[in-house]
Amino acid sequence: ETGVTQTPRHLVMGMTNKKSLKCEQHLGHNAMYWYKQSAKKPLELMFVYSLEERVENNSVPSRFSPECPNSSHLFLHLHTLQPEDSALYLCASSPYATGETYEQYFGPGTRLTVT
């Protein structure tokens, strides 16, 4: 396993629920990412944080709300989701988001099912 952890690993929620996904990296990195992985689709980058500042938001619906309180923690707050939001949500980190071509290190993901 990498130094990136995600909780919970599995989540089932109704469309009216509010839940949060948590990601923590123990690698001393300064950039963190949220990806969505759906069946038969390439990974979709959702959000990027660099030094706790959001630097990218790939036209993600407002029902997804990220939060990065410090460089080690990243949250994805979920509310009023749709069934098509069911997917594997992956968190990743890298030393920096700019400059060098650092590889990203991924967590195991949260399998989200919206009923």
Add this chain to the structure above:
Amino acid sequence: AQSVAQPEDQVNVAEGNPLTVKCTYSVSGNPYLFWYVQYPNRGLQFLLKYITGDNLVKGSYGFEAEFNKSQTSFHLKKPSALVSDSALYFCAVRDDDSWGKLQFGAGTQVVVTP
């Protein structure tokens, strides 16, 4: 924008045989290329990267990749496949955005049979 293509949805190979997973790229500048592997119910694991230098890049678990500029390819190879290599493999290229966003391919499922 930069992109990668993985032309094969699935590759089947017998254990002990050579394994090749194909990737082609399209970039406007210098390519920075990566390979990742995803085992069932796991996140992506970094295998190797090409930034500059030697065209043959060696990575984790006995994998290597060959960068070919004229063919704009970055194929992943392993001389002798193991059943445990069965997984989903992703090629990625660094986007030309200033903060180095990775653009992933659709993935290739590798199935190694005993």
